[in-house]
Amino acid sequence: MVFETKTLEEKARQLLGDRGVSIVDIAELVMFLQTEYIPHLTLETCIESVNAVLTKREVHNTILTGIQLDILAEEDSLLQPLQSIVAKDEGLYGIDEILALSIVNVYGSIGFTNYGYIDKVKPGILKKLNDKSSGRVHTFLDDIIGAIAAAAASRLAHSNQNVLDEEKK
Numbered sequence: 001m002v003f004e005t006k007t008l009e010e011k012a013r014q015l016l017g018d019r020g021v022s023i024v025d026i027a028e029l030v031m032f033l034q035t036e037y038i039p040h041l042t043l044e045t046c047i048e049s050v051n052a053v054l055t056k057r058e059v060h061n062t063i064l065t066g067i068q069l070d071i072l073a074e075e076d077s078l079l080q081p082l083q084s085i086v087a088k089d090e091g092l093y094g095i096d097e098i099l100a101l102s103i104v105n106v107y108g109s110i111g112f113t114n115y116g117y118i119d120k121v122k123p124g125i126l127k128k129l130n131d132k133s134s135g136r137v138h139t140f141l142d143d144i145i146g147a148i149a150a151a152a153a154s155r156l157a158h159s160n161q162n163v164l165d166e167e168k169k
């Protein structure tokens with residue numbers, strides 16, 4: 001049985017909300033990444049770009065898979081030693097980052113640069129998700145959110161480039 005993209009999108013959006021991430025939170029990361037490069041960029045434009053990324057099936061699949069693993073780790077339901085690795089967000093694990101990469105390149109390779117940068121700086125919601133004192137596990141979610149923001153930023157960068165090219169003609 002193949003699920004409809006719309007069904008997956010609804011579930012993915014619901015899970016993001018349940019885990020404390022809003023579309024505006026992600027749009028603010030996009031703003032952070034692109035405001036320097038795109039003149040007069042508004043939060044509305046960033047929200048629109050995040051919504052466009054959230055229509056993609058590979059993005060839904062990644063959200064569903066990653067958040068499921070975070071929830072299982074929170075419930076202490078994974079097999080050892082994976083349980084400890086995910087619950088503690090162990091630095092050498094790396095599969096959380098690899099899973100999120102499936103989102104990053106949806107709009108071209110500059111997504112990759114944005115992803116690396118935002119993961120290093122951890123602005124806004126990413127800082128909150130990385131706060132271990134909450135008792136929640138966001139080992140997968142933080143990379144997924146960074147990747148969605150990076151993809152949405154690349155999408156804007158590409159459409160801005162098209163506008164610039166058009167003006168030169």
Ligand SMILES: [Ca+2]
Nearest residue numbers: 096139140143
């Ligand atoms: Ca992580």
